[in-house]
Amino acid sequence: MVDVMALGMIASVVSFIGFVVENIWLALAKGYIDNRGMHLPFLIGYGAAFLMIYIMFGTPKKLCFFGKTIQAQKRISGLLIYFAEVMICICIGEILLGTFVEKTCHFCWWDYSALPMNITRYTSIPTSIVFSILVTLFMDVLFVPLYSFFKKQNFIALSIVTVVLLTLMMADFIYSAYKMFRIQGLVRIWKIKFSKRKF
Secondary structure, eight states, X not given: OOOHHHHHHHHHHHHHHHHHHHHHHHHHHHSEEEOTTOSSSOOHHHHHHHHHHHHHHEXXXXXXXXXXXXXXXXXHHHHHHHHHHHHHHHHHHHHHXXXXXXXXXXXXXXXXXXXXXXXXXXXXXXXXXXXXXXXHHIIIIIHXXXXXXXXXXXXXXXXXXXXXXXXXXXXXXXXXXXXXXXXXXXXXXXXXXOOSOOO
């Protein structure tokens, strides 16, 4: 039986990792880091994406497609299938989210137009490959140990922490989305600049 609280806790961890990864990208590409439009250091979209990917595709070691088990003859085949599934989802998800924000809040949250092989301004082949590799590695290497670790914790304590974290992240997301809609722009609370680099 799937432990919902363990999955919820992993989603929280992934939301924090998403915040860190985006700021690493900003630091390298543009020379600064910021709050990524949220008030807390969590991007719940990453946690939600993790849950959807897990539900739809399982893990590289236990492949499925919307609940139907996929038998990969070789380990490398399983990894490649999983990578392809994730990459398609990332491309579609980024285009849909970016377009939705542009249409409703009238600003461009991110722009990959300067990158090669971009598909609209909201996704590109290189960025999708990097994200897909990271997701595949996480689900192949870290997911099971994390899931096992959280399952071993006291259920009541884990439930309280998980529910509190998810509630705070959801409230932050709703409030930040509302502010973005009101001001028609990114909610920037803080920004730390390192250099003038921009590409």
